[in-house]
Amino acid sequence: MFAKRIDFSRYTSVRIGAINTLNYIESPQDYAELLQKTSPQIIGKANNLLIAPSAKNLCVLSKAFDYIKDLGDSLEVGAATPSGKLFAYAKRNNLRGFEILCGLPGSVGGIIKMNAGLKSYEIQEVLLGILQLENTAKLGFKAAESLGLSYRSSEISGLIFAGIFKKESGFNHDLVELFTSMRQNQPKEPSFGSCFKNPKGDFAGRLIEAVGLKGVRFGKNKSLCFSEKHANFLVNLGDSTFEEAVELIELARERVRSVCGIALENEVQILR
Numbered sequence: 204m205f206a207k208r209i210d211f212s213r214y215t216s217v218r219i220g221a222i223n224t225l226n227y228i229e230s231p232q233d234y235a236e237l238l239q240k241t242s243p244q245i246i247g248k249a250n251n252l253l254i255a256p257s258a259k260n261l262c263v264l265s266k267a268f269d270y271i272k273d274l275g276d277s278l279e280v281g282a283a284t285p286s287g288k289l290f291a292y293a294k295r296n297n298l299r300g301f302e303i304l305c306g307l308p309g310s311v312g313g314i315i316k317m318n319a320g321l322k323s324y325e326i327q328e329v330l331l332g333i334l335q336l337e338n339t340a341k342l343g344f345k346a347a348e349s350l351g352l353s354y355r356s357s358e359i360s361g362l363i364f365a366g367i368f369k370k371e372s373g374f375n376h377d378l379v380e381l382f383t384s385m386r387q388n389q390p391k392e393p394s395f396g397s398c399f400k401n402p403k404g405d406f407a408g409r410l411i412e413a414v415g416l417k418g419v420r421f422g423k424n425k426s427l428c429f430s431e432k433h434a435n436f437l438v439n440l441g442d443s444t445f446e447e448a449v450e451l452i453e454l455a456r457e458r459v460r461s462v463c464g465i466a467l468e469n470e471v472q473i474l475r
Contacts, residue, residue, distance in 0.1 A: 208225075215249040216249060246261055278298075302382060318355060427447055
């Protein structure tokens, strides 16, 4: 294992953070030793994270876990593999079920952990299971059915080292066009992606707009807002801080609860 000082205002997708230490895990043994000393916080590519300047024990898998291995009837994909790399592989090899990864940022581990997707399409549709630390010597397989996968969440605890995926022929180019079209209404400015999960039967963006927060600038530099293009995207337009982002997220939750009687649930993960 090795460590680097990282500027999280450049590393995270929302471009908010401070300079902090990031530990790179190079083997299962590294992770086992780390668990004996502390409680590591795994950040992946930090596409759906808000990280406090005071956050401790931040960890990520090294490039040793950026790989795609053909196992014959399945694929083993390292959890540090970028989603775009897996999408390109599936397209090239005519594999169905990975179309949802088109334009979806992040690493395979994070995508599994959050059961990422768009509308009713989710990564769990092609997931057979994951590899996690079984003991200090090796990794073990956990079947997808045991992971508690649901809408933008899972019951996975601990570090995912790899995902095991189905291999089924029939890459669907029409789905790629559909997903590309659906993502055209998403802002290009730095953001978390969706800030809140959609409540059942409704949309978080509609609720945020309904309570008057869409497009309103917040923060010392007026550099934070819920996007005019898609109100469920909290975007950073300049030099914004962790505290300002937390304050705006809580303001949205409180206002929607007060006005609409609905408790919004964070999709963004906050590490302190």
